[in-house]
Amino acid sequence: MSQPDLILPAPAKLNLFLHITGQRDDGYHLLETLFQFLSVGDTLAFSRTNTGDIQLTPGLPQVADEDNLIVKAARALLPYRLHTQAGIKIELTKRLPMGGGLGGGSSDAATTLLALNALWDIHLPLEKLAAIGLELGADVPIFVHGFAALARGVGEQLTPMHPEESWYFIVHPNVEVSTAQIFTHPNLPRNTAPLKDPQINWADHHNDCENLVKSLHPQVALAHNWLLEYGASRMTGTGACLFAPFTSKEAAQHALNNMPASFTGFIAQGLNTSPAHLALNAALVN
Ligand SMILES: C[C@@](CO)(OP(=O)(O)O)[C@H](O)COP(=O)(O)OP(=O)(O)OC[C@H]1O[C@@H](n2ccc(N)nc2=O)[C@H](O)[C@@H]1O
Numbered sequence: 001m002s003q004p005d006l007i008l009p010a011p012a013k014l015n016l017f018l019h020i021t022g023q024r025d026d027g028y029h030l031l032e033t034l035f036q037f038l039s040v041g042d043t044l045a046f047s048r049t050n051t052g053d054i055q056l057t058p059g060l061p062q063v064a065d066e067d068n069l070i071v072k073a074a075r076a077l078l079p080y081r082l083h084t085q086a087g088i089k090i091e092l093t094k095r096l097p098m099g100g101g102l103g104g105g106s107s108d109a110a111t112t113l114l115a116l117n118a119l120w121d122i123h124l125p126l127e128k129l130a131a132i133g134l135e136l137g138a139d140v141p142i143f144v145h146g147f148a149a150l151a152r153g154v155g156e157q158l159t160p161m162h163p164e165e166s167w168y169f170i171v172h173p174n175v176e177v178s179t180a181q182i183f184t185h186p187n188l189p190r191n192t193a194p195l196k197d198p199q200i201n202w203a204d205h206h207n208d209c210e211n212l213v214k215s216l217h218p219q220v221a222l223a224h225n226w227l228l229e230y231g232a233s234r235m236t237g238t239g240a241c242l243f244a245p246f247t248s249k250e251a252a253q254h255a256l257n258n259m260p261a262s263f264t265g266f267i268a269q270g271l272n273t274s275p276a277h278l279a280l281n282a283a284l285v286n
Protein backbone atom coordinates (compact mmCIF):
# COMPACT_ATOMS: atom_id res chain seq x y z
CA MET A 1 0.00 0.00 0.00
CA SER A 2 1.39 3.41 -0.91
CA GLN A 3 1.40 6.22 1.65
CA PRO A 4 -1.31 8.93 1.41
CA ASP A 5 -0.20 12.24 -0.13
CA LEU A 6 -1.55 14.21 2.83
CA ILE A 7 -2.94 13.35 6.29
CA LEU A 8 -4.84 16.13 8.08
CA PRO A 9 -6.85 16.37 11.30
CA ALA A 10 -10.43 17.64 11.35
CA PRO A 11 -10.66 19.08 14.87
CA ALA A 12 -13.79 19.44 16.98
CA LYS A 13 -14.99 22.88 18.07
CA LEU A 14 -16.70 24.23 21.14
CA ASN A 15 -19.17 27.10 21.19
CA LEU A 16 -17.93 28.64 24.45
CA PHE A 17 -21.17 30.62 24.42
CA LEU A 18 -23.97 30.94 21.88
CA HIS A 19 -26.42 33.85 21.79
CA ILE A 20 -29.28 34.05 19.31
CA THR A 21 -29.81 37.70 18.47
CA GLY A 22 -32.49 37.44 15.76
CA GLN A 23 -33.70 35.58 12.70
CA ARG A 24 -33.32 36.29 8.98
CA ASP A 25 -36.25 36.28 6.54
CA ASP A 26 -35.06 32.87 5.21
CA GLY A 27 -35.43 31.36 8.73
CA TYR A 28 -31.69 31.19 9.52
CA HIS A 29 -30.82 32.49 12.98
CA LEU A 30 -28.43 35.36 13.67
CA LEU A 31 -25.86 34.27 16.21
CA GLU A 32 -23.09 35.64 18.39
CA THR A 33 -20.93 32.70 19.32
CA LEU A 34 -17.34 32.20 20.49
CA PHE A 35 -15.63 29.30 18.70
CA GLN A 36 -12.52 27.51 19.95
CA PHE A 37 -10.96 24.35 18.44
CA LEU A 38 -10.13 21.17 20.33
CA SER A 39 -7.03 18.97 20.17
CA VAL A 40 -9.29 15.94 19.45
CA GLY A 41 -11.02 15.24 16.13
CA ASP A 42 -11.38 13.05 13.07
CA THR A 43 -8.47 12.26 10.71
CA LEU A 44 -8.61 12.33 6.91
CA ALA A 45 -5.94 10.76 4.67
CA PHE A 46 -5.89 11.96 1.06
CA SER A 47 -4.38 10.07 -1.91
CA ARG A 48 -4.42 11.64 -5.37
CA THR A 49 -5.76 9.49 -8.22
CA ASN A 50 -5.98 10.09 -11.96
CA THR A 51 -9.46 8.61 -12.35
CA GLY A 52 -11.25 11.97 -12.01
CA ASP A 53 -13.62 10.76 -9.25
CA ILE A 54 -14.06 10.98 -5.46
CA GLN A 55 -13.78 7.86 -3.30
CA LEU A 56 -14.51 7.82 0.45
CA THR A 57 -13.51 4.82 2.60
CA PRO A 58 -15.10 3.83 4.84
CA GLY A 59 -18.36 5.72 4.40
CA LEU A 60 -20.53 6.50 7.43
CA PRO A 61 -23.24 3.86 8.06
CA GLN A 62 -25.84 6.54 8.87
CA VAL A 63 -25.03 8.90 5.96
CA ALA A 64 -25.24 8.09 2.22
CA ASP A 65 -21.99 9.01 0.46
CA GLU A 66 -23.67 11.68 -1.67
CA ASP A 67 -24.90 13.37 1.56
CA ASN A 68 -21.56 13.07 3.35
CA LEU A 69 -20.11 16.56 3.83
CA ILE A 70 -16.67 15.23 2.81
CA VAL A 71 -17.96 14.15 -0.60
CA LYS A 72 -20.02 17.33 -0.95
CA ALA A 73 -16.94 19.46 -0.20
CA ALA A 74 -14.82 17.55 -2.72
CA ARG A 75 -17.57 17.86 -5.35
CA ALA A 76 -17.77 21.61 -4.77
CA LEU A 77 -14.10 21.90 -5.84
CA LEU A 78 -14.38 19.74 -8.99
CA PRO A 79 -15.02 22.75 -11.30
CA TYR A 80 -11.83 24.44 -10.07
CA ARG A 81 -9.43 21.56 -10.92
CA LEU A 82 -6.75 22.28 -13.49
CA HIS A 83 -7.02 18.72 -14.88
CA THR A 84 -10.34 16.86 -15.24
CA GLN A 85 -8.62 13.53 -14.56
CA ALA A 86 -7.54 14.70 -11.07
CA GLY A 87 -9.37 12.52 -8.54
CA ILE A 88 -9.06 11.71 -4.84
CA LYS A 89 -9.31 8.79 -2.44
CA ILE A 90 -10.15 9.88 1.11
CA GLU A 91 -9.76 7.57 4.11
CA LEU A 92 -11.78 8.74 7.10
CA THR A 93 -11.06 7.90 10.74
CA LYS A 94 -14.23 9.05 12.51
CA ARG A 95 -13.88 9.77 16.21
CA LEU A 96 -16.30 12.63 16.88
CA PRO A 97 -19.90 11.80 17.81
CA MET A 98 -22.43 12.94 15.21
CA GLY A 99 -25.06 15.48 16.21
CA GLY A 100 -23.04 16.30 19.31
CA GLY A 101 -22.52 20.02 18.72
CA LEU A 102 -18.79 19.39 18.17
CA GLY A 103 -18.95 20.27 14.46
CA GLY A 104 -17.40 17.05 13.18
CA GLY A 105 -19.18 17.04 9.82
CA SER A 106 -18.38 20.72 9.18
CA SER A 107 -14.76 20.18 10.20
CA ASP A 108 -14.44 17.15 7.89
CA ALA A 109 -15.79 19.34 5.06
CA ALA A 110 -13.37 22.18 5.80
CA THR A 111 -10.37 19.83 6.02
CA THR A 112 -11.37 18.37 2.63
CA LEU A 113 -11.58 21.87 1.09
CA LEU A 114 -8.15 22.81 2.51
CA ALA A 115 -6.54 19.54 1.37
CA LEU A 116 -7.93 19.51 -2.18
CA ASN A 117 -7.21 23.21 -2.64
CA ALA A 118 -3.54 22.19 -2.26
CA LEU A 119 -3.52 18.68 -3.80
CA TRP A 120 -5.47 19.67 -6.91
CA ASP A 121 -3.32 22.85 -7.36
CA ILE A 122 -6.38 25.09 -7.04
CA HIS A 123 -4.93 27.63 -4.58
CA LEU A 124 -8.12 29.62 -3.95
CA PRO A 125 -7.77 32.25 -1.17
CA LEU A 126 -9.26 31.17 2.18
CA GLU A 127 -12.03 33.80 1.83
CA LYS A 128 -13.29 32.10 -1.36
CA LEU A 129 -12.87 28.62 0.15
CA ALA A 130 -14.93 29.75 3.19
CA ALA A 131 -17.69 31.09 0.89
CA ILE A 132 -17.84 27.70 -0.85
CA GLY A 133 -17.90 26.06 2.60
CA LEU A 134 -20.79 28.25 3.81
CA GLU A 135 -22.97 26.66 1.11
CA LEU A 136 -22.33 23.29 2.81
CA GLY A 137 -23.04 24.42 6.39
CA ALA A 138 -22.98 27.48 8.65
CA ASP A 139 -20.04 26.11 10.67
CA VAL A 140 -17.70 25.33 7.76
CA PRO A 141 -16.15 28.86 7.42
CA ILE A 142 -14.70 28.91 10.96
CA PHE A 143 -12.87 25.65 10.26
CA VAL A 144 -11.65 26.94 6.87
CA HIS A 145 -10.20 30.09 8.46
CA GLY A 146 -8.74 28.16 11.38
CA PHE A 147 -8.55 30.82 14.10
CA ALA A 148 -10.64 31.02 17.30
CA ALA A 149 -13.20 33.75 16.75
CA LEU A 150 -16.37 35.50 17.73
CA ALA A 151 -18.76 34.64 14.90
CA ARG A 152 -21.71 36.81 13.94
CA GLY A 153 -24.30 36.57 11.19
CA VAL A 154 -25.02 32.87 10.67
CA GLY A 155 -21.41 32.16 11.61
CA GLU A 156 -19.56 33.68 8.65
CA GLN A 157 -18.55 37.11 10.09
CA LEU A 158 -15.45 36.35 12.16
CA THR A 159 -13.50 38.48 14.65
CA PRO A 160 -10.35 36.70 15.93
CA MET A 161 -10.35 36.06 19.69
CA HIS A 162 -7.89 34.53 22.13
CA PRO A 163 -9.79 32.69 24.87
CA GLU A 164 -7.66 30.80 27.40
CA GLU A 165 -6.53 27.43 25.97
CA SER A 166 -7.94 25.45 28.91
CA TRP A 167 -8.21 21.70 29.22
CA TYR A 168 -11.80 20.57 28.84
CA PHE A 169 -13.74 17.54 29.89
CA ILE A 170 -16.40 16.90 27.21
CA VAL A 171 -19.39 14.74 28.15
CA HIS A 172 -21.65 13.13 25.57
CA PRO A 173 -25.02 12.22 27.14
CA ASN A 174 -25.49 9.59 24.38
CA VAL A 175 -28.40 11.28 22.68
CA GLU A 176 -28.28 12.89 19.23
CA VAL A 177 -29.83 16.37 18.92
CA SER A 178 -31.17 17.58 15.58
CA THR A 179 -29.94 21.14 14.86
CA ALA A 180 -32.94 21.75 12.57
CA GLN A 181 -35.39 20.63 15.30
CA ILE A 182 -33.92 23.08 17.83
CA PHE A 183 -33.91 26.00 15.38
CA THR A 184 -37.54 25.43 14.39
CA HIS A 185 -38.82 25.03 17.97
CA PRO A 186 -41.26 27.74 19.15
CA ASN A 187 -39.71 27.84 22.66
CA LEU A 188 -36.19 28.74 21.48
CA PRO A 189 -35.15 32.20 22.80
CA ARG A 190 -34.31 34.40 19.81
CA ASN A 191 -33.80 37.92 21.20
CA THR A 192 -30.60 38.10 23.24
CA ALA A 193 -29.18 41.64 22.99
CA PRO A 194 -26.04 41.92 20.79
CA LEU A 195 -22.81 42.26 22.79
CA LYS A 196 -21.54 45.81 23.19
CA ASP A 197 -17.96 44.88 24.08
CA PRO A 198 -16.25 42.22 21.96
CA GLN A 199 -13.63 41.70 24.73
CA ILE A 200 -15.37 38.71 26.15
CA ASN A 201 -15.05 36.63 29.26
CA TRP A 202 -17.01 33.69 27.89
CA ALA A 203 -18.00 32.38 31.31
CA ASP A 204 -20.19 35.48 31.79
CA HIS A 205 -22.42 34.47 28.88
CA HIS A 206 -24.68 31.52 28.05
CA ASN A 207 -26.02 29.16 25.38
CA ASP A 208 -29.55 30.08 24.27
CA CYS A 209 -30.24 26.50 23.09
CA GLU A 210 -29.35 24.87 26.41
CA ASN A 211 -32.63 25.01 28.39
CA LEU A 212 -34.69 23.92 25.39
CA VAL A 213 -32.41 20.96 24.62
CA LYS A 214 -32.45 19.91 28.30
CA SER A 215 -36.26 20.03 28.36
CA LEU A 216 -36.50 17.90 25.19
CA HIS A 217 -33.71 15.48 26.18
CA PRO A 218 -33.69 14.67 29.94
CA GLN A 219 -30.40 12.76 29.50
CA VAL A 220 -28.70 16.10 28.67
CA ALA A 221 -30.13 17.66 31.85
CA LEU A 222 -28.89 14.67 33.90
CA ALA A 223 -25.40 14.92 32.43
CA HIS A 224 -25.31 18.68 33.05
CA ASN A 225 -26.41 18.32 36.69
CA TRP A 226 -23.59 15.84 37.22
CA LEU A 227 -20.98 17.98 35.43
CA LEU A 228 -21.94 21.12 37.38
CA GLU A 229 -20.31 19.49 40.42
CA TYR A 230 -17.00 20.20 38.69
CA GLY A 231 -17.73 23.91 38.29
CA ALA A 232 -18.88 26.07 35.39
CA SER A 233 -20.12 23.87 32.57
CA ARG A 234 -22.21 24.44 29.49
CA MET A 235 -23.62 22.86 26.34
CA THR A 236 -21.84 23.36 22.99
CA GLY A 237 -23.81 24.36 19.87
CA THR A 238 -27.23 22.78 19.71
CA GLY A 239 -25.97 19.91 21.91
CA ALA A 240 -25.93 17.26 23.02
CA CYS A 241 -22.34 17.53 24.33
CA LEU A 242 -21.48 19.51 27.45
CA PHE A 243 -18.07 20.81 28.49
CA ALA A 244 -16.32 22.02 31.64
CA PRO A 245 -12.94 23.82 31.71
CA PHE A 246 -10.06 22.67 33.93
CA THR A 247 -6.73 24.26 34.81
CA SER A 248 -4.80 21.03 34.13
CA LYS A 249 -5.02 17.84 32.09
CA GLU A 250 -4.85 15.81 35.30
CA ALA A 251 -7.88 17.56 36.84
CA ALA A 252 -9.88 16.96 33.63
CA GLN A 253 -8.78 13.31 33.62
CA HIS A 254 -9.93 12.96 37.25
CA ALA A 255 -13.46 14.09 36.28
CA LEU A 256 -13.44 11.65 33.33
CA ASN A 257 -12.46 8.78 35.66
CA ASN A 258 -15.53 9.50 37.84
CA MET A 259 -18.03 9.67 34.96
CA PRO A 260 -21.19 7.52 35.26
CA ALA A 261 -21.35 4.64 32.75
CA SER A 262 -24.48 6.06 31.08
CA PHE A 263 -22.41 8.87 29.52
CA THR A 264 -19.32 8.85 27.32
CA GLY A 265 -16.64 11.50 27.40
CA PHE A 266 -13.12 12.59 26.57
CA ILE A 267 -10.63 15.27 27.51
CA ALA A 268 -9.07 17.71 25.07
CA GLN A 269 -7.20 20.99 25.05
CA GLY A 270 -8.78 24.18 23.70
CA LEU A 271 -6.73 25.57 20.77
CA ASN A 272 -6.89 29.03 19.20
CA THR A 273 -5.30 27.82 15.94
CA SER A 274 -6.79 24.87 14.11
CA PRO A 275 -4.50 21.81 14.07
CA ALA A 276 -5.65 21.27 10.45
CA HIS A 277 -3.88 24.50 9.45
CA LEU A 278 -0.76 23.66 11.45
CA ALA A 279 -0.54 20.22 9.80
CA LEU A 280 -1.21 21.62 6.30
CA ASN A 281 1.44 24.33 6.69
CA ALA A 282 3.96 21.76 7.96
CA ALA A 283 3.20 19.47 4.99
CA LEU A 284 3.56 22.30 2.46
CA VAL A 285 6.96 23.31 3.88
CA ASN A 286 8.33 19.71 3.69
C1 LIG B 1 -25.69 26.54 15.76
C2 LIG B 1 -24.46 25.73 15.48
C3 LIG B 1 -23.31 26.38 16.27
O1 LIG B 1 -22.08 25.91 15.99
O2 LIG B 1 -24.75 24.44 15.97
P1 LIG B 1 -24.14 22.94 15.90
O3 LIG B 1 -24.70 22.28 14.66
O4 LIG B 1 -22.67 23.04 15.86
O5 LIG B 1 -24.64 22.26 17.13
C4 LIG B 1 -24.15 25.78 14.01
O6 LIG B 1 -23.96 27.10 13.55
C5 LIG B 1 -25.10 25.08 13.08
O7 LIG B 1 -24.36 24.89 11.90
P2 LIG B 1 -24.57 23.67 10.94
O8 LIG B 1 -24.73 22.40 11.74
O9 LIG B 1 -23.50 23.72 9.91
O10 LIG B 1 -25.97 24.05 10.38
P3 LIG B 1 -26.55 23.96 8.91
O11 LIG B 1 -26.29 22.58 8.38
O12 LIG B 1 -26.10 25.15 8.13
O13 LIG B 1 -28.13 24.12 9.24
C6 LIG B 1 -28.92 23.13 9.85
C7 LIG B 1 -30.30 23.74 10.12
O14 LIG B 1 -30.21 24.60 11.29
C8 LIG B 1 -30.86 25.84 11.09
N1 LIG B 1 -29.92 26.93 11.32
C9 LIG B 1 -28.58 26.72 11.27
C10 LIG B 1 -27.69 27.74 11.55
C11 LIG B 1 -28.22 29.01 11.88
N2 LIG B 1 -27.41 30.05 12.16
N3 LIG B 1 -29.55 29.21 11.92
C12 LIG B 1 -30.41 28.19 11.65
O15 LIG B 1 -31.63 28.40 11.71
C13 LIG B 1 -31.44 25.83 9.71
O16 LIG B 1 -32.81 25.52 9.83
C14 LIG B 1 -30.77 24.66 9.00
O17 LIG B 1 -31.69 24.00 8.20
Ligand SMILES: Nc1ncnc2c1ncn2[C@@H]1O[C@H](COP(=O)(O)OP(=O)(O)O)[C@@H](O)[C@H]1O
Nearest residue numbers: 068069070098099100101102103104105106108
Ligand atom coordinates in the same frame (compact mmCIF):
# COMPACT_ATOMS: atom_id res chain seq x y z
N1 LIG C 1 -18.60 13.60 7.50
C1 LIG C 1 -19.65 13.74 8.33
N2 LIG C 1 -19.47 13.60 9.65
C2 LIG C 1 -20.51 13.75 10.51
N3 LIG C 1 -21.77 14.04 10.14
C3 LIG C 1 -22.01 14.20 8.83
C4 LIG C 1 -20.96 14.06 7.88
N4 LIG C 1 -21.49 14.28 6.68
C5 LIG C 1 -22.80 14.55 6.87
N5 LIG C 1 -23.12 14.50 8.16
C6 LIG C 1 -24.48 14.80 8.74
O1 LIG C 1 -24.37 16.00 9.51
C7 LIG C 1 -25.06 15.86 10.77
C8 LIG C 1 -24.41 16.76 11.81
O2 LIG C 1 -23.17 16.22 12.12
P1 LIG C 1 -22.04 16.87 13.03
O3 LIG C 1 -21.35 17.98 12.32
O4 LIG C 1 -21.13 15.78 13.47
O5 LIG C 1 -22.85 17.38 14.28
P2 LIG C 1 -23.04 18.81 14.90
O6 LIG C 1 -23.44 19.74 13.77
O7 LIG C 1 -24.11 18.62 15.92
O8 LIG C 1 -21.75 19.17 15.53
C9 LIG C 1 -24.99 14.36 11.06
O9 LIG C 1 -26.07 13.94 11.86
C10 LIG C 1 -25.00 13.72 9.68
O10 LIG C 1 -26.32 13.43 9.27
